[in-house]
Amino acid sequence: MKALAVIPRQPHSAHVREDHPEPSLDAVAGGRGVKVKVLRVGLDGTDKEIDAGEYGASPPGFDYLVTGHEGFGVVTEVGEHVTEVKPGDYVVSIVRQAGDSIYDYVGTPDFTTDDSYHEHGINLVHGFLTEAYVEDAGRLVLVPQGLREVGVLLEPTTVVEKGIAQAYEIQRRLKVWQPKRAAVLGAGTIGLMAAMVLRLRGLDVTVFGRDEPPFLNSDLVEALGARYVSTQQTSLADAAAQHGPFDLMFEATGFSPLVFEAMGVLGRNGVLVLSSVTGGDRKVEVPSDVLNLGFVLGNKVMVGTVNASRADFESGVRDIAMAVARWPGWLEQLLTHPVRGLDDAPKALELLGTPGAIKVYVEVAPLP
Numbered sequence: 247m248k249a250l251a252v253i254p255r256q257p258h259s260a261h262v263r264e265d266h267p268e269p270s271l272d273a274v275a276g277g278r279g280v281k282v283k284v285l286r287v288g289l290d291g292t293d294k295e296i297d298a299g300e301y302g303a304s305p306p307g308f309d310y311l312v313t314g315h316e317g318f319g320v321v322t323e324v325g326e327h328v329t330e331v332k333p334g335d336y337v338v339s340i341v342r343q344a345g346d347s348i349y350d351y352v353g354t355p356d357f358t359t360d361d362s363y364h365e366h367g368i369n370l371v372h373g374f375l376t377e378a379y380v381e382d383a384g385r386l387v388l389v390p391q392g393l394r395e396v397g398v399l400l401e402p403t404t405v406v407e408k409g410i411a412q413a414y415e416i417q418r419r420l421k422v423w424q425p426k427r428a429a430v431l432g433a434g435t436i437g438l439m440a441a442m443v444l445r446l447r448g449l450d451v452t453v454f455g456r457d458e459p460p461f462l463n464s465d466l467v468e469a470l471g472a473r474y475v476s477t478q479q480t481s482l483a484d485a486a487a488q489h490g491p492f493d494l495m496f497e498a499t500g501f502s503p504l505v506f507e508a509m510g511v512l513g514r515n516g517v518l519v520l521s522s523v524t525g526g527d528r529k530v531e532v533p534s535d536v537l538n539l540g541f542v543l544g545n546k547v548m549v550g551t552v553n554a555s556r557a558d559f560e561s562g563v564r565d566i567a568m569a570v571a572r573w574p575g576w577l578e579q580l581l582t583h584p585v586r587g588l589d590d591a592p593k594a595l596e597l598l599g600t601p602g603a604i605k606v607y608v609e610v611a612p613l614p
C-alpha cells in the first residue's frame with residue numbers, strides 16, 4: 247500500500263512509499279481486529295518535529311515509520327468478536343496504546359509512567375497516512391455519520407478535552423468551584439478548540455494570539471462569543487486586569503516563556519493547564535519570588551497535560567456534535583488546507599505553519 251513515511255531521527259526524510267504491507271485482521275488477537283479505510287488525516291506540529299528528525303521511532307521490524315496520528319476513516323471489515331462497530335461506520339483511533347504501568351492497565355495510557363510510549367504515527371506504531379490500518383475494536387471511537395465532514399478534527403479536540411477535564415477534576419478540591427472567566431493562550435487549532443470547549447461550558451473566554459485582528463482566527467474566536475486579544479496590542483497583564491481574573495487558563499502557544507507570564511496573571515484558586523510540547527531548550531529569567539508568592543497566597547494550581555484517553559475521545563465527539571448544532575459551519579472553517587491524495591502528502595508537511603493555515607490535512611480518499 248501507499249504510505250507517507252519517515253526514517254525516524256533523519257531530518258526531512260518524509261517520502262511516499264508503495265511497499266507498506268496491507269494489514270490483516272488477525273494482527274489483533276481474539277477476533278477483535280477492525281480494518282479501517284483511511285479517509286482523512288490531519289497534521290500538526292508533532293508531525294513537523296518528526297519530519298525534522300527531532301522525534302519519533304519506527305515499529306519493531308521496520309526501518310521507517312508511517313506518520314499521521316490525527317486519523318479519520320471508515321470501517322471495512324470486522325473480526326468475529328467485534329460488536330462495537332460494523333462496516334460503513336466512521337471511526338477515529340485512539341493515538342496511544344497501553345504500556346505497562348498501572349495507568350495503562352486501567353485504560354488511561356495517556357497517564358503512563360513508562361519511559362517510552364506507543365503512539366500511532368509518532369512512536370513505535372505506524373500512523374494513519376496510508377490506505378488502511380487494523381486496530382483493536384477497543385481503541386476505536388465511533389463518529390456519527392452527521393459529523394463526518396469534521397471528524398478529522400476529533401484527535402486535536404481530545405487533547406483539549408483531557409486538559410479541561412483535568413482542570414475540573416483538580417478543582418473539585420474547592421468543593422464549590424464555579425469558573426466564570428477563562429483565558430486561552432494561542433489561537434491555532436488547539437487554542438480554537440479550547441475556546442470552543444470552554445464556551446460550551448458557558449465560560450467567558452478571552453483568546454490571546456500574536457497577530458492583530460481581524461483575520462480568520464480572530465473571526466472564529468468571535469463567532470463563538472469569545473474575545474480575541476492580540477498580544478502585540480495588549481499585554482497579558484492589562485488584558486487580565488480588564489477581562490480577568492481568570493479561573494482557568496489553557497496554554498497552547500508552543501512558546502514556553504508565556505507559561506511564566508500566565509502564572510503571573512492566574513486568578514486566586516485558579517488552574518493553569520499547560521499543553522505545549524516544547525522540544526527546544528529555551529531559558530528565561532522569571533520573577534520567581536513574585537510568582538511563587540502568588541501561587542502560595544492564591545492557592546493556585548498548574549498542571550501539564552498530554553494525549554487523551556478513550557473518555558476524552560468520547561467527550562470530544564459529544565462536544566463536536568454540540569458545536570455543530572450551536573455554531574453551524576464553524577468547525578468546517580478550521581479545515582483550511584486540504585491536500586488531495588497520498589502522492590501529494592509531503593506537501594502537507596510544507597503547508598504546516600504557513601500563514602492562514604489552521605488545519606492542514608490529507609484527503610486520502612473521498613468521504614463515502
Ligand code: BGC
Nearest residue numbers: 290292341368405552553554
Ligand atoms: C498528539 C498527542 C501525543 C503528543 C506527544 C501530540 O501531537 O496529538 O496525542 O500524545 O503529540 O507525542
Ligand code: ZN
Nearest residue numbers: 290291292315
Ligand atoms: Zn497532535
